[in-house]
Amino acid sequence: MTARIVTYTDPPWLIEDGKFDSGLATVEREVLGADVDLRFGPHxxxxxxxxxxxxxxxxSGSEILVVYRRQVTAELLDAAGPRLRGVVRQGVGIDNLNVPLLTERGLFGYHVPDYCVDEVxxxxxxxxxALERRLIPQHQTLKGGTFDIYAGGAPYRISRRTLGIVxxxxxxxxxxxxxxxxxxxxLVYDPHVGRDLAEGYRAKxxxxxxELLSRSHAVVLHCPLDEVTERLIGADELRCMRPDAYLLNTARGKLxxxxxxxxxxxxxxxxxAGIDVFHxxxxxxxxxxxxxxxxxxxVVTSHRAFLSEDAEGSSRRxxxxxxxxxxxxxxPTVGLLSEEAART
Incomplete structure (x- = not known):
């Protein structure tokens, strides 16, 4: 019997202390069993x-690919060969999954849309x-030897400010x-949902x-990255914002x-600004x-808004x-993106 080949192109959880260790793939081997030839990308x-x-x-010869940062391209699919049935993205974002290409090829595509909601x-x-309460300048000033309650300036009362969610x-x-x-x-701006939904969350x-940018004191980006939203926030948009406002992005760097x-x-x-994602x-x-x-x-962090031991374990499983x-x-229907291929 020919082995069922599954290739994980770039799983981050196999790199520990700068070293690759395939022995860490315990969850994957437990779930997939000994009948699957589990492979990993070059490193x-x-x-x-x-x-x-x-x-x-x-x-080459893979039946299913699992990608993390690796971009899905025609060359990658061609290299996998005729046995390939689909691709799974180990994460929420789908900008590197190339759903139109998968659909065109009749291949299924999945992501894990909700594993890290609490973390993000x-x-x-x-x-x-941290921005509202000016924590970073306070931390740096006090650690540097100076006690000054006004370091970083006096914060505003948050209950009198407006949060804008894109x-x-x-x-x-x-x-x-x-x-x-x-x-x-x-305030909420999302052209893809009805306005009544926001009111269910005590929002408008x-x-x-x-309008959202001009009225909000803290603007948080939680929209997907696509052709419409790439560089969504540029000079014109930033000029719309208030001089006492903060921009936060934990979604996609290209926004x-x-x-x-x-x-x-x-x-x-x-x-x-508070930024967790970059390009x-x-x-x-x-x-x-x-x-x-x-x-x-x-305040900047290294694309780790999604990260916790629980979230990583849930995603892998x-x-x-x-x-x-x-x-x-x-x-399975949760996370299915290329529906045309679901019947194959």
């Missing part, structure tokens, strides 16, 4: 070689409250419930992004123009992010179960 010095020729060799909302709230999907709604409790008003829908954000911070168009992934790889990273009014079910010709 060197603690990094996956996601664009290397060796990647194409490694995926808590992280978003942490960034917002994108009202699973995470946006959870942010309204969690972080919205601190603010006096919550607005008709335009500009924000880094040059415009750096200018907005340095020229005082906005008061500060490229490491902002130090692109000098356009340098003014943002160095500005005293920013759920992905493995999706793969197991599709190998058994079962069709």
């Amino acid at each position: 060197a010095e603690g990094r996956y070689q996601i664009t290397s020729p060796q990647m194409f060799e490694q995926v 909302t808590a992280h978003t709230a942490s960034l917002a409250l 994108g009202f999907g699973r995470i946006g709604r959870a942010v309204a419930a969690k972080l919205g409790a601190f603010y006096g008003e919550v 829908a607005v008709d335009t992004l500009q 924000v123009d880094p040059v415009a954000l750096g200018t907005a911070l340095n020229e005082g168009w906005i008061a500060g 490229p992934e490491n902002p130090h790889d692109d000098p356009e992010w340098k003014p943002v990273l160095e500005h005293p009014g920013t 759920r992905v493995a179960e999706l793969v197991r079910d599709r190998l058994a010709h079962r069709v």
